[in-house]
Amino acid sequence: MIRIALADDHEIVRSGLKMLIESAPDMKVVGEAADGEQAYELVAREKPDILLMDISMPPGQSGLVACGRITQDHPNTRIIVVTMFAEPEYLYFTLQGGAAGYLLKNSSSEELVSAIRMVQGGGTYIHPKMVESLTRQLFSSSGEGEDVSYKQLTTRELEILQLLAKGHTNKEISEKIYLSIKTVEAHRSKIYAKLGFKTRADLVAYAIRHKLLDL
Numbered sequence: 001m002i003r004i005a006l007a008d009d010h011e012i013v014r015s016g017l018k019m020l021i022e023s024a025p026d027m028k029v030v031g032e033a034a035d036g037e038q039a040y041e042l043v044a045r046e047k048p049d050i051l052l053m054d055i056s057m058p059p060g061q062s063g064l065v066a067c068g069r070i071t072q073d074h075p076n077t078r079i080i081v082v083t084m085f086a087e088p089e090y091l092y093f094t095l096q097g098g099a100a101g102y103l104l105k106n107s108s109s110e111e112l113v114s115a116i117r118m119v120q121g122g123g124t125y126i127h128p129k130m131v132e133s134l135t136r137q138l139f140s141s142s143g144e145g146e147d148v149s150y151k152q153l154t155t156r157e158l159e160i161l162q163l164l165a166k167g168h169t170n171k172e173i174s175e176k177i178y179l180s181i182k183t184v185e186a187h188r189s190k191i192y193a194k195l196g197f198k199t200r201a202d203l204v205a206y207a208i209r210h211k212l213l214d215l
Helices: 011-021 037-045 065-074 088-096 109-120 128-139 154-165 170-175 181-195 200-209
Strands: 001-008 028-035 050-053 078-083 102-105
Touching: 011 109, 028 037, 028 088, 037 050, 037 065, 050 065, 050 109, 065 078, 065 088, 065 154, 078 088, 078 109, 088 102, 088 109, 088 154, 102 109, 109 181, 128 181, 154 170, 154 181, 154 200, 170 181, 170 200, 181 200
Parallel strands: 001 028, 001 050, 050 078, 078 102
Antiparallel strands: none
């Protein structure tokens, strides 16, 4: 029996996923979470084989950050991201964070079940549309064409960039993600240096261009 945990901030989405999963004879949902922090606690408690997790789960911790934490601390739980975001930036950061699968929410129930079995068997599953995006990135990696400068950021830096772009102060960010103000300031300086920002307006424009404000 494949033991599966669900993490999504919408209860109706979790209910739909649970119904689809438990229609398969070899799968069972062992718990649900509404944000990244809850997902981490759920994995620590239940130790599921698979975690299906959304990227965007406001106002709690995002799936991007939780993915990295869970992969590091609980490597036996394999993560499949289930999201509506079809942008290559999100695919890159979830794979960098250790995810073993990337499904779009408009995938069929058959694709969902197939992806779970593939990842449980040690493989990786990426939605066909996202494979196309990944292939285009590989062929444009010479630096011409598509802007992939976000690849310089760590997952934590990406999280702080998003919060800064949404107007949060260093103090608010430190309280929200449990870091000292000095650490937040250090991350902020690295973000500005890596991406060549001079002002917050530069940072906001970058976040809008790369569709990072929805996380």
